[in-house]
Amino acid sequence: MPTWPGSLPQKQFAGLEDKDTPAVLRTPMDTGPSTRRNRFTAVKRExxxxxxxxxxxxxxxxxxxxSTLKNGTLSFDWEDPVTDSTVTFAFLGPPRWTLVAGGSTSNRLWETTLNLEIQP
Incomplete structure (x- = not known):
């Protein structure tokens, strides 16, 4: 299993968002409250x-x-931002980059937001 490169930032990202995928299925009834049940036994997190x-x-x-993830088709291991344990991530799509500071190729600053899922 590929792992997040050690030379890239590892954790403590200001602005990181973490949410569970909706896992409850609600069914309306003819009378009374809707019934609810789990859709999944394991919930993905985005x-x-x-x-x-x-x-x-x-x-x-x-x-x-x-190359390593074959354009994001493969999963990779990285630290869970909540528990610091190693979990499996997958990209939900390719990143979109914004140039925030110019300069030579190695000195340019690029900004993006990675959209990932933590797989159960």
Missing amino acids: VTVPLILDGTDRQTFDNFFR
């Missing part, structure tokens, strides 16, 4: 991770995403 990388780290990330 995590958005904001990143700002310099040009060198952006190249490392691009190589990891495109």
Whole structure:
């Protein structure tokens, strides 16, 4: 299983969001309250991770995403932002980058938000 590159930022991302995928199925009844039941026995979590990388780290990330993860089709191990235990992540889509500071290729600053899921 691939792992998040050690040279890239690891944790403590200001602005990180973490939410469970909706797991309750509600069924309206003819009379009385709706019934509720779990749709899944294991719930995925969706995590958005904001990143700002310099040009060198952006190249490392691009190589990891495109080559190691085959354009995001493979899962990877990384630390859970809540428990610090190692869990399996998958990309929900490719990142979209914004240039926030120019300069030489290695000194440019790039901003993105990674849309990930933590797989049960």
